[in-house]
Amino acid sequence: MTEEEKRKAIMECGDDYDEILYIQYGQKGTPERNNFERGAEAFILAERLKEERLKAGLTQEQLAAKIGTKKTYISRIENGKADVQLSTLFRIFEGLGKRVSLTIL
Template sequence: MMTNEELERKGCTPIEDLIAEDFGEVGTPERDEFERGCEAFIIGERLKAERLKAGMTQEQLAAKIGTKKSYISRIENGHADIQLSTLFKIFQGLGRKISFTIM
């Protein structure tokens, strides 16, 4: 991975600078909202990958855990505020376990 100095020498703007320009500095409300959206996107993408690996459709997964296909779709697209208990239930339905790291 290139350092910020190497990027600047090549005429590139570091990604952190671009994010700060569009969403504010770390710790601002706008940046916090952006970062939450990123986390939701990452969780959704991971769910989709695990669901596909399990060979299940959104409808099959929803039926298995007692929810609606539209809810699975919203999670996979990063548009749902999901409770931890539901997240554990979804991945359990896929035969997977999840864990979190607090940083």
């Protein structure tokens, strides 16, 4: 399907988000769809981190100092440019007075 055909098909979907994802990235379980979903999850996590940091009234530099890392690392995580280890993720949110809970689906 060409990009123009994809755009047209997406416009016809209305609010059916699952159909839009199918048209744009393919069926669930395909490499392209999996890559999109991983990126979306990383984006959501990064936005949540930024939101919680701002709620706590901390700069990236202050949060980094609080948990023993560098400001550039916090920035890279918030901008989706770095993978984060679970232990670091727990430390970051702990530094913000939050807990992280994982759900395996």
